[in-house]
Amino acid sequence: MDIHNRVVVLIDMDCFYCQVEEKLNPELKGKPIAVVQYNPWKGGGIIAVNYVARAMGVTRHMRGDEAKEKCPEIQLPSVPCLRGKADISKYRDAGKEVAKVLQRFTTLLERASIDEAYLDITTPVQERLKIININTISTDMMPNTFALGYQSIDELVSDVHNYGGDCMEFDIEHASRLLVGAVIVSEIRAAVYEETGYHCSAGIAHNKILAKLVCGMNKPNKQTILPKHSINLLYQTLPLKKVKHLGGKFGDAVCETLTIRLMGELQKFSENELQVRFDEKNGTWLYNIARGIDLEPVQARFNPKSIGCCKQFRGKSALTTLDSLKKWLRDLGYEIEDRLEKDALENNRTPKQMVVSFSTQTQDGRDISSSRSYNFTPDDELCGDLFSTKALELILDSAEGCKLKDDEPDRRLKAPIKFLGISVGKFEDNDTKKTKKIKDYFIAGSSTVQSTKENLKPDSVDTKCCSKIVDKEHVFRKFFQITEKGAEPLCGNASSSKTNIDNYCKTKDLKSDIQQIESSLERQESFFAKFLNRNKHPNEKSTTPVCKVETCGDESNDTNYSGSTIDEEINKSIAMFEDDPLEVDRVSSMRQLLNTSKVGKDTPDVEENGQLDLASNIVICEPNIEVIQCSECGKNISLDMFDIHADYHLALKIRSEEREQIRNKVESKKKDLAKNTESLKKHEENTNKSIANFLVKIDETIPCKMCSECGSRVPLEKFEEHLDFHEAQRLSREINRPSLPVNSAKRKRKSASPLKKPKMQCKSIDLFFR
Numbered sequence: 001m002d003i004h005n006r007v008v009v010l011i012d013m014d015c016f017y018c019q020v021e022e023k024l025n026p027e028l029k030g031k032p033i034a035v036v037q038y039n040p041w042k043g044g045g046i047i048a049v050n051y052v053a054r055a056m057g058v059t060r061h062m063r064g065d066e067a068k069e070k071c072p073e074i075q076l077p078s079v080p081c082l083r084g085k086a087d088i089s090k091y092r093d094a095g096k097e098v099a100k101v102l103q104r105f106t107t108l109l110e111r112a113s114i115d116e117a118y119l120d121i122t123t124p125v126q127e128r129l130k131i132i133n134i135n136t137i138s139t140d141m142m143p144n145t146f147a148l149g150y151q152s153i154d155e156l157v158s159d160v161h162n163y164g165g166d167c168m169e170f171d172i173e174h175a176s177r178l179l180v181g182a183v184i185v186s187e188i189r190a191a192v193y194e195e196t197g198y199h200c201s202a203g204i205a206h207n208k209i210l211a212k213l214v215c216g217m218n219k220p221n222k223q224t225i226l227p228k229h230s231i232n233l234l235y236q237t238l239p240l241k242k243v244k245h246l247g248g249k250f251g252d253a254v255c256e257t258l259t260i261r262l263m264g265e266l267q268k269f270s271e272n273e274l275q276v277r278f279d280e281k282n283g284t285w286l287y288n289i290a291r292g293i294d295l296e297p298v299q300a301r302f303n304p305k306s307i308g309c310c311k312q313f314r315g316k317s318a319l320t321t322l323d324s325l326k327k328w329l330r331d332l333g334y335e336i337e338d339r340l341e342k343d344a345l346e347n348n349r350t351p352k353q354m355v356v357s358f359s360t361q362t363q364d365g366r367d368i369s370s371s372r373s374y375n376f377t378p379d380d381e382l383c384g385d386l387f388s389t390k391a392l393e394l395i396l397d398s399a400e401g402c403k404l405k406d407d408e409p410d411r412r413l414k415a416p417i418k419f420l421g422i423s424v425g426k427f428e429d430n431d432t433k434k435t436k437k438i439k440d441y442f443i444a445g446s447s448t449v450q451s452t453k454e455n456l457k458p459d460s461v462d463t464k465c466c467s468k469i470v471d472k473e474h475v476f477r478k479f480f481q482i483t484e485k486g487a488e489p490l491c492g493n494a495s496s497s498k499t500n501i502d503n504y505c506k507t508k509d510l511k512s513d514i515q516q517i518e519s520s521l522e523r524q525e526s527f528f529a530k531f532l533n534r535n536k537h538p539n540e541k542s543t544t545p546v547c548k549v550e551t552c553g554d555e556s557n558d559t560n561y562s563g564s565t566i567d568e569e570i571n572k573s574i575a576m577f578e579d580d581p582l583e584v585d586r587v588s589s590m591r592q593l594l595n596t597s598k599v600g601k602d603t604p605d606v607e608e609n610g611q612l613d614l615a616s617n618i619v620i621c622e623p624n625i626e627v628i629q630c631s632e633c634g635k636n637i638s639l640d641m642f643d644i645h646a647d648y649h650l651a652l653k654i655r656s657e658e659r660e661q662i663r664n665k666v667e668s669k670k671k672d673l674a675k676n677t678e679s680l681k682k683h684e685e686n687t688n689k690s691i692a693n694f695l696v697k698i699d700e701t702i703p704c705k706m707c708s709e710c711g712s713r714v715p716l717e718k719f720e721e722h723l724d725f726h727e728a729q730r731l732s733r734e735i736n737r738p739s740l741p742v743n744s745a746k747r748k749r750k751s752a753s754p755l756k757k758p759k760m761q762c763k764s765i766d767l768f769f770r
Helices: 016-024 051-055 064-070 089-102 122-131 153-161 172-196 208-215 228-235 249-258 263-268 271-277 280-289 322-347 384-396 438-442 448-455 458-463 467-479 494-505 510-522 524-535 563-576 581-598 602-609 639-687 716-735 765-769
Strands: 008-013 034-036 046-049 109-111 116-120 145-147 200-205 223-225 306-312 319-321 353-361 367-375 412-425 627-629 636-638 704-706 713-715
Touching (some): 016 034, 016 089, 089 116, 153 172, 172 223, 208 228, 228 263, 249 263, 319 322, 627 639, 636 639, 704 716, 713 716
Antiparallel strands (some): 008 200, 034 046, 319 412, 353 367, 353 412, 627 636, 704 713
């Protein structure tokens, strides 16, 4: 987005407080209205006047009685009073209602006050330009629209259609955007009136400051466009202090320093001059705003950054006692509490800081304004009592002369307080600050496994990877194979039951059965553990495991284990641990336990009941399908299932190879680590020198002589060499000794100049006495 060619709009509600009163009381519609403060003195101070009353000479600087003298038929609704101060909750709620309508047109909505909001509609304008022809825009699409520098909006539309005509400063691209923006703003204002019943005006420009300046030029219920080439026309008569950020002390300093009054006069100063007279940042900003450039973006802010309330105490109403200070702080605190409760329900957020503002009057009549802040702790309960208590502590602990005088029975303050305000801010979303305390970790909760099983549905099988379907078919085939001991007696019944099994395999409940078998295989470890624990009691009578295929409901997660299922689970366990002999032995012993528990009980039960369980005791014999013996395991596999069976062995081989590679890598790493440790140990043994290496053992049997130079005992046979060593040291010191500086006399040079006479030797005084 080009920040210099944005389309920024300021929406300003026309006499908003009066419109709210008209909506609440329809009888006031069309009549002169002035909303007054709750203070009844002289009819109350006027805070809002509608345009009917303005036409009759009523202004906001009057009081109620004076307004009635100007306009006897004027209506004076009063702002409600709550806890001794104005309650503007109904106006605040009406402003939120309007903001919700504005938010539908753009996400870049910045609420400036209760009745004002900035909108950046650059993106909607760009989207509208893609689907609309600029030459089809007419004044009927944007009623009540004005353009600065033009007698009517028709002239601007004509210039856009004619690409600016003869004007060299005309920016056709940005003017087209402003024109489309005016169409969208007309739609926004119509939507606001249709849904809320309130009229509003708008200013359309390329930044926030210019949009604010032109918004109030044509009111009420109108909108004004400011093209770029009309900025100089606006600045010719615009006072400098009317511009945002220049209305206070900084604006006074600029006017006094530069001796100017209008914005147009600011353009004659260069950026360097402004930076010298003001600082670099302010100088650059002044230079840019003098040419209509302001890069401040529209911040997406729907909710206020802070919530506060205040109260002024002018004249004799200034607070001088501690009791009156406590009373007003309590009222302000309760109002903050009520507004926070409402804000928490709407926006689900909590403040983290409180700011107390107050103004005191000194003995010489000066007003001193101060503010103190307090950061809330997790243990603080945000209520009116907390706000008032902490505010009182901050005020009394300040150094502005608010501390109590000593030994005063009426507990008066040192300096009267003329202003009090409490605000809370630095909001944090409640969803993002959910941090558990230590005690929360000890609260019993529901089992995640149980909740997962309850939410499991058969349809979830369809969402699994396609590669698992082959494994499910393989498990399902293995489910109907007989065990090694139970296969022989039942071969006769296999052919008679083949058709029933095939029909069963083709039913719609195939997926649920596969899911049931999968759940049993997933719980094989817990089942084996239970079975082994069951065999620890010798007095218990083992029962014959019977496989019974049951169709469970959609919401059921129960699993019935059978003898064949146990055997297949054991086979799977052996396949999983075939590389580990200890695991194979453990699973084989488990198979023996299971087989011994079934001896002598399988056949009688079948003969007495005359019923067979098709899933566990029947061999699937299909004579029409060719059978091939597997060379890997020796099993007879049907031709249509041989590819799947071969893939199964291939997967086992790949897994074994991967395990072997991992083992080799681990072994090689261990060997390398061992070699490194051994080399390090050897290096340490070689490098580590004990203190014994620095000691010399003296042999008493060898004749020695004491050296007079170093005092060491030297063997006689090496004594001459030792003396030569000291002599060599002495010679080295003499050779390397630095030479002393010698003061040499300066040599006189004979002058070669022929003009200079040679000096005659002076005679001594002794010659005169000879």
